[in-house]
Amino acid sequence: MAGYASCRLDIDGIRKTYAGGVVAVDDISLTVEKGEVLALLGPSGCGKTTLLQSIAGFVTPDRGDIALDGQSILTVAPERRRTAMMFQHYALFPHMSVRDNIGFGLKMMKVAKPEAVRRIDDVLRLVRIEALAERMPSQLSGGQRQRVALARAVVTEPRMLLLDEPLGALDQNLREEMQSELRKLQQRLGLTTVMVTHDQREAIVLSDRIAVMHDGKVEQIGTARDIYDHPCTCYVANFTGVENLLPAERGAEGVVILAGVAIEGIVDPGLAARKGAVTLAVRSEAISLSPGVSHGAIPATVTFVQMLGASMRYEVELDDGTRLVVAEVRRETAPYSVGDKVSARFAANRCSILEA
Numbered sequence: 001m002a003g004y005a006s007c008r009l010d011i012d013g014i015r016k017t018y019a020g021g022v023v024a025v026d027d028i029s030l031t032v033e034k035g036e037v038l039a040l041l042g043p044s045g046c047g048k049t050t051l052l053q054s055i056a057g058f059v060t061p062d063r064g065d066i067a068l069d070g071q072s073i074l075t076v077a078p079e080r081r082r083t084a085m086m087f088q089h090y091a092l093f094p095h096m097s098v099r100d101n102i103g104f105g106l107k108m109m110k111v112a113k114p115e116a117v118r119r120i121d122d123v124l125r126l127v128r129i130e131a132l133a134e135r136m137p138s139q140l141s142g143g144q145r146q147r148v149a150l151a152r153a154v155v156t157e158p159r160m161l162l163l164d165e166p167l168g169a170l171d172q173n174l175r176e177e178m179q180s181e182l183r184k185l186q187q188r189l190g191l192t193t194v195m196v197t198h199d200q201r202e203a204i205v206l207s208d209r210i211a212v213m214h215d216g217k218v219e220q221i222g223t224a225r226d227i228y229d230h231p232c233t234c235y236v237a238n239f240t241g242v243e244n245l246l247p248a249e250r251g252a253e254g255v256v257i258l259a260g261v262a263i264e265g266i267v268d269p270g271l272a273a274r275k276g277a278v279t280l281a282v283r284s285e286a287i288s289l290s291p292g293v294s295h296g297a298i299p300a301t302v303t304f305v306q307m308l309g310a311s312m313r314y315e316v317e318l319d320d321g322t323r324l325v326v327a328e329v330r331r332e333t334a335p336y337s338v339g340d341k342v343s344a345r346f347a348a349n350r351c352s353i354l355e356a
């Protein structure tokens with residue numbers, strides 16, 4: 001499809017305070033490159049929607065600037081910013097066919113009829129609902145309605161796509177299917193996108209980079225892999241589902257000591273100089289178990305065993321009482337049982353050393 005002149009987005013020192021003194025967005029600066037998808041990830045109330053609405057123009061920040069391709073858009077009216085917003089509760093017009101719903105924005109923009117028909121046909125094909133063009137919204141499934149909402153957002157050939165919990169209203173299966181579709185569509189169009197979500201899985205599968213927000217600030221920004229493997233604070237680790245946040249000691253040589261055993265090879269430039277009490281953050285799948293005593297590994301006792309289908313989930317206890325959660329791909333051999341003596345080994349390149 002032609003017509004997608006995607007833009008680079010620069011947000012510079014944006015702050016928004018609501019009546020009553022709530023600081024919803026607190027001095028956020030970030031850049032989204034042309035064609036990139038950035039997810040704003042965080043719990044309810046951290047300021048994600050306020051930031052998104054500031055980009056769309058529905059919220060006016062107290063200070064800072066927002067620019068598309070280097071041009072400030074703060075004084076541009078929302079409908080003239082050429083950003084397209086798709087909400088969780090996408091309200092389709094119930095009395096209009098799918099085709100008319102999609103074409104509504106083009107009509108407002110006074111796009112000539114033949115051009116409008118061509119563009120509507122293009123997006124109908126793009127989201128694979130050509131056959132549904134003449135139906136009314138009440139005759140569509142949830143996933144089909146979502147596709148119409150998406151088609152309606154992209155048909156205006158926006159410079160940026162803004163998604164607010166775009167798949168939040170769908171059930172789990174449909175949601176996963178739409179996640180892949182949305183990702184493929186975005187990659188095909190190369191449309192710069194900012195997406196709000198509180199679901200870390202959704203942020204990982206849909207975006208190129210993730211900004212984890214906390215109390216109106218960006219606490220960490222990076223690729224999904226960075227954030228997943230190397231959270232920089234306990235808050236980010238916790239919010240992105242790291243199961244093991246373990247009290248440990250960091251010695252003079254940089255070695256991390258957990259339950260009296262030294263774990264070699266953890267490289268953490270950020271906190272290289274930190275000594276004394278630290279928190280060791282490690283995902284359950286970055287720990288492996290072996291039977292009995294194993295040199296360089298930490299002795300542990302299995303306290304809980306759970307079958308999760310493709311994997312096993314174990315809880316084990318170290319000699320000092322520290323508990324670990326371990327996930328292992330199921331093997332041919334019988335799984336460990338409660339009471340088994342095992343050794344736990346950490347994948348050092350997937351451990352993060354955080355402030356205690």
Ligand SMILES: Nc1ncnc2c1ncn2[C@@H]1O[C@H](COP(=O)(O)OP(=O)(O)OP(=O)(O)O)[C@@H](O)[C@H]1O
Nearest residue numbers: 018019022024043044045046047048049050051198
């Ligand atoms: N119009 C408003 N007036 C006053 N306070 C507001 C307004 N809108 C949002 N807030 C407050 O600003 C803070 C950030 O809200 P925001 O909606 O941006 O967060 P969020 O991360 O998107 O949350 P959610 O996921 O629940 O939508 C919250 O404390 C919220 O109560």
